[in-house]
Amino acid sequence: MTSSTIRFPRKSLRVLAVGSLLGASAMAMAAPAPAPAAPKFDVQRISNDIKILSSDEFEGRGPATAGEKKTIDYIAAQMKAAGLRPAGNDGSWFQNVPLRMSSIQGSPTLSMTIGSAATPLSQGEQIAVRAAETGQNSVDLKDLPLVFVGYGVKAPERGWDDFKGVDLKGKIMVVLVNDPDFEGGEGDFGGKLMTYYGRWTYKYEEAARQGAAGVLVVHETEPASYGWATVKNSNTNTMFDIVRADPRTAHTQMEGWIQKDLAAQLLKTSGIDFEAAKAAARKKDFRPIPLKATMSANYGVKSEVITSYNVAGLVKGSKYPDETVIYSAHWDHLGVGLPDAKGDRIYNGARDNASGTAALLELARAYAKSKPERSVLFLAVTAEEKGLLGSEYYADNPLRPLATTAGVVNMDGPLSIEKTTNFSISGAAKLDLLTMLTEEGEKLGRHYTPDARPEAGSFYRSDHFPMAKRGVPAISFSPGRELANGGDARGKELSDAYTRDKYHQPADEYDPNWNTSGWNSDMTLLYGVGNRLANSRDWPNWSQDSEFRAARDASGASRK
CATH class of the missing domain: 3.40.630.10 (Zn peptidases)
Structure with missing residues (x-):
């Protein structure tokens, strides 16, 4: 579940x-x-x-x-x-369910340059990246800029836009989990009741709509409602998706999560306190923050369409x-x-x-x-x-x-x-x-x-x-x-x-x-x-x- x-x-x-x-x-x-x-x-x-x-x-x-x-x-x-x-x-007894199955081949090579410091990342430790669900057979990103986009929400009906027209093509979004009301308990998103804008699935979909090269969700236990072990175990194995005519409309080539400590380091190096950045992201006038950091990623991906099954019995x-x-x-x-x-x-x-x-x-x-x-x-x-x-x-x-x-x-x-x-x-x-x-x-x-x-x-x-x-x-x-x-x-x-x-x-x-x-x-x-x-x-x-x-x-x- x-x-x-x-x-x-x-x-x-x-x-x-x-x-x-x-x-x-x-x-x-x-x-x-x-x-x-x-x-x-x-x-x-x-x-x-x-x-x-x-x-x-x-x-x-x-x-x-x-x-x-x-x-x-x-x-x-x-x-x-x-x-x-x-x-x-x-x-x-079975309903055929066609799915795209994607898995990372071998161990991914992941790193960031934070400020001027080269920082290798270990899959499952500071970061958990998913196999690309775009149908591609490899991911090869070189020194792509990171941009903090708050909660990554674009909700015209609520007068909310975290992107403010910033061009994210060729960049990797860093985004908070849940929606802007989580911390304060009230606001434009119904208070503590999470809207769909708070779900990580929405963050991935919006990143694709924004044309970003990748998206990293910042993990925190309370707003996510589960610990890092859940993130690691759920995201580092084989991925599945429905079969889409163009999967790039719903997915960027790199999707994943990072630990809060890594996100705090990224912001600190850019001269911003993590909690202050979260507070700013709870307001409508928030603007994306370019980070003094880049990311590289290299790994193979096996992607194929398979058939799984629902089981159905009737009285x-x-x-x-x-x-x-x-x-x-x-x-x-x-x-x-x-x-x-x-x-x-x-x-x-x-x-x-x-x-x-x-x-x-x-x-x-x-x-x-x-x-x-x-x-x-x-x-x-x-x-x-x-x-x-x-x-x-x-x-x-x-x-x-x-x-x-x-x-x-x-x-x-x-x-x-x-x-x-x-x-x-x-x-x-x-x-x-x-x-x-x-x-x-x-x-x-x-x-x-x-x-x-x-x-x-x-x-x-x-x-x-x-x-x-x-x-x-x-x-x-x-x-x-x-x-x-x-x-x-x-x-x-x-x-x-x-x-x-x-x-x-x-x-x-x-x-x-x-x-x-x-x-x-x-x-x-x-x-x-x-x-x-x-x-x-x-x-x-x-x-x-x-x-x-x-x-x-x-x-x-x-x-x-």
Whole structure:
């Protein structure tokens, strides 16, 4: 997952009626009819699926590896055994997902001249550069000037332009992570809630639009919401992207991250204090700062177009088979990469996201034994860790029409670290599907709390987002951190420890001693919201002020 698996609310802010968030604009929903009791879920079977999928045998479940073949075959076999129908291409279990795969060949040669001092850089230490995703077979940059461009944002609708017409052709941008409101908590970008302008993906796209030769994002743990280990492990292995007609419209030839200390050195040599530069970048009148430094980079790149796969299984609706409810989870992780301190090179991804895949399979088994009125699609998507690519491809090439998809429940680390009294979703979206989820949670004695870290931009970092962009009501479920034993304080402690010590690291491994006391409740809640939607005539929508409302309304004629 592109955000921390166990990142949950810091305080228990009870929402007594989440529907009130939507106001009078929200679509009226029928009162839920009495439903049969939820099935009992086999927690041991879920644990076993996680154990298998995160074993060394599956090699970290990297796309386009032997680990992918084992993973998708295992998922398809479990769907078949559960009694699902194949829902992929040409009657198969699989949806072909063409991707551009790029990898650095050998060790890159990287250096900067800072002032007059030649400074060699080590990949993964002071810097983490990605394989070029432009289709080129090498990167060869010689003494290119570095320019600090603040947050690297161009947002005309907010009257914001960090570039001020400066020509960046043949230059490398140095840019801060997150958006200008992060430090102060208020301003033109919605305060602590990260906008898309704060995402590193946006920084790369804007650098390409500006015609820059390269872009380096300055890493800081708090605004990034993860440590350097995550940056290093996520950026120094094989990269994937959707297949573009012209990849240079979305990528510069060199993309990467640098440590804060290196950025501070670059600015100091140019006569500027790092914190002062950040403060200046929070204001509309900020202007790019040419740095007294240049950079050189040389490395080979292997680039090819490959086919990865989403896995899709269907329970056909008994009354409205052409209408769909989707459960989704990403099956991929980071594969084999740089070794950790113990020499372990396999990024097993037990919680991220073997747990979500295991939950998907267990829900599929439950639905296969029922007769939902609407069809229910179980979708295991590829390349989430590379930028939500499998879900983005599905949203562009849906196996089931998006107009008649009633809602999406995504699962990325959906199983609680211990039994919790709350739950959450990624981000701060307002939609009827959240009202449904809250009402189902209350039946289990659990309450909704908002995302504790809206500044982390988690809404843009899970596989529900590509569907949301196209108007489909979609949420990514989080199981909460208000622990029944120890409350929020202990939940935060365990969450922070996971992010620090295991997230996107080889240490994210299956543990037979996990506390699974909350898993049945998590599964029951996930089942409850989907089952309610699958057996109703409700068409949930976004709030009137949502940026996704118009896209949903435009397809309204397709829904009866």
